[in-house]
Amino acid sequence: MAMFESPEISGSSTATVIGTSRSESDLNHFAPRRRAVNNAVDAGTRVVERNNSGNGETVDARDRMESANFSRENVNENPTNSDTRFTYRPSVPAHWRIKESPLSSDNIFQQSHAGLFNLCVVVLVAVNSRLIIENLMKYGWLIRTGFWFSSRSLRDWPLFMCCLSLPIFPIAAFVVEKLLQQNQISERTLILLHILISTLAVLYPVVVILRCDSAFLSGIALMLFACIVWLKLVSYAHTNSDMRSVAKSTEKGSEGCMYNVSFRSLAYFMAAPTLCYQTSYPRTASIRKNWVVRQFIKLIIFTGLMGFIIEQYINPIVQNSQHPLKANFLYAIERILKLSVPNTYVWLCMFYSFFHLWLNILAELLRFGDREFYKDWWNAKTVEEPVHKWMVRHIYLPCLRNGIPKGVAILIAFLVSAIFHELCIAVPCHLFKLWAFFGIMFQAPLVLITSYLQNKFQSSMVGNMIFWFIFCILGQPTCVLLYYHDLMNRKGSAD
Numbered sequence: 001m002a003m004f005e006s007p008e009i010s011g012s013s014t015a016t017v018i019g020t021s022r023s024e025s026d027l028n029h030f031a032p033r034r035r036a037v038n039n040a041v042d043a044g045t046r047v048v049e050r051n052n053s054g055n056g057e058t059v060d061a062r063d064r065m066e067s068a069n070f071s072r073e074n075v076n077e078n079p080t081n082s083d084t085r086f087t088y089r090p091s092v093p094a095h096w097r098i099k100e101s102p103l104s105s106d107n108i109f110q111q112s113h114a115g116l117f118n119l120c121v122v123v124l125v126a127v128n129s130r131l132i133i134e135n136l137m138k139y140g141w142l143i144r145t146g147f148w149f150s151s152r153s154l155r156d157w158p159l160f161m162c163c164l165s166l167p168i169f170p171i172a173a174f175v176v177e178k179l180l181q182q183n184q185i186s187e188r189t190l191i192l193l194h195i196l197i198s199t200l201a202v203l204y205p206v207v208v209i210l211r212c213d214s215a216f217l218s219g220i221a222l223m224l225f226a227c228i229v230w231l232k233l234v235s236y237a238h239t240n241s242d243m244r245s246v247a248k249s250t251e252k253g254s255e256g257c258m259y260n261v262s263f264r265s266l267a268y269f270m271a272a273p274t275l276c277y278q279t280s281y282p283r284t285a286s287i288r289k290n291w292v293v294r295q296f297i298k299l300i301i302f303t304g305l306m307g308f309i310i311e312q313y314i315n316p317i318v319q320n321s322q323h324p325l326k327a328n329f330l331y332a333i334e335r336i337l338k339l340s341v342p343n344t345y346v347w348l349c350m351f352y353s354f355f356h357l358w359l360n361i362l363a364e365l366l367r368f369g370d371r372e373f374y375k376d377w378w379n380a381k382t383v384e385e386p387v388h389k390w391m392v393r394h395i396y397l398p399c400l401r402n403g404i405p406k407g408v409a410i411l412i413a414f415l416v417s418a419i420f421h422e423l424c425i426a427v428p429c430h431l432f433k434l435w436a437f438f439g440i441m442f443q444a445p446l447v448l449i450t451s452y453l454q455n456k457f458q459s460s461m462v463g464n465m466i467f468w469f470i471f472c473i474l475g476q477p478t479c480v481l482l483y484y485h486d487l488m489n490r491k492g493s494a495d
Helices: 024-045 061-077 081-087 114-139 157-165 168-181 187-211 216-249 263-271 289-319 329-365 389-401 406-429 435-441 443-457 460-494
Strands: none
Touching: 114 289, 157 187, 157 216, 168 187, 168 216, 168 263, 187 216, 187 406, 216 263, 216 389, 216 406, 289 329, 289 460, 329 460, 389 406, 406 435, 406 443, 406 460, 435 443, 435 460, 443 460
8 A cells, every 4th residue: 555755845855655556647646736835835934924014923925825725725636644644734824814712702693602502401401400300309299270270260151251252343343444435434433433342352351350250360361362352453443544545545547555344354364373454464375284283282391381380480489488579678689589580481481382382373274474473582682672563563653653752652662561461460360559560661761771781882792681681580570579479468358
């Protein structure tokens, strides 16, 4: 077998070949390669030089190009061990240009951190596995159904009947739109009727829940459904109004927005996983039944995980705590920090279960094409970024078009969001303390703070860290403790 000695790199040296299996053509084949090595060595002797101005190291551009071409030739031509000996010579320069370390501040977001992500997943699984074992050893199995489904859950028939009767309101909205299309009512009357219908769609479930001593889960399910109906009704009325305006402003014969009241489009909209009405939506070609089954299994798993965390972690923490506004300050901070981790897990499970799994299942069954139900809110640089497109379409932009200043428009958007957050929590708990309302409204001044810091430091990390701090620690855990102790006090006074 032929073997090569390392060629001597000098102006007149040649490679000494040992063995008999190489022909003269083989030697000629390596002649250009030897010349390239000679050029590379000459480049290496000049790679470290000081220029007249003292700006540091410079590299001869011609020699650098020749050496780089030599390396690419050898790697691409015949990547054998012999080529490696010619390519990666110690005399060939190893440092060609200025480069940052992978974890430096200027380069950290341009690198792939897949390995570090895998490390975080392994550490997360290990730490939480230990916590689960420790929790089971300390408290035992705490899963109970009393908080979610009490003995009176099966007797919550008024809430069930109320839920079944909510489609009456979309039908009423369709009827009044049809009456206007037939010129039987005026535009002003239509607006008043839409306001009445949408208001009753929320007040009716509120009254039913408050008059019935229902289970918490039944109440919150009905309130969420009622709020979704209200949001869809507002979008339906607002979109139809805008289509009428566009249709009236277009010339005859020109292409404009066709205003057409269709019960079929309304029915599809009420069932579709969207809050923004339009007459048609992008549709998929077919339904992937096996995919739906897999997503449904995931939905069951994550819903069960959410209930497990609540029963095994959150309930013991809040039961062994005091009211945050009445306890020692350091003690309250310790309880909030201890609650922040499981509370964040529950919220993420809820987000993934509803906004991803359930909405995708519903979209697949209805062949709804636009699956962008959320954006990368976890990368939000300011508090105002994770805003739903319904809020932008029907609250924020209409305010700007009517001359309302941007700051006031943002405040109105937060006000609407705060009202519905309070309704979804306070009504099922039969407790109106406005903690959720103030928690959402508190984010309005934080918009200015995070925007200022974002502009000042010109870094996405500052605003994103503030967002996560407010999200995980300052906001939700505090509201959980406040609502729990106020709810316990209400039940204690009622008994």
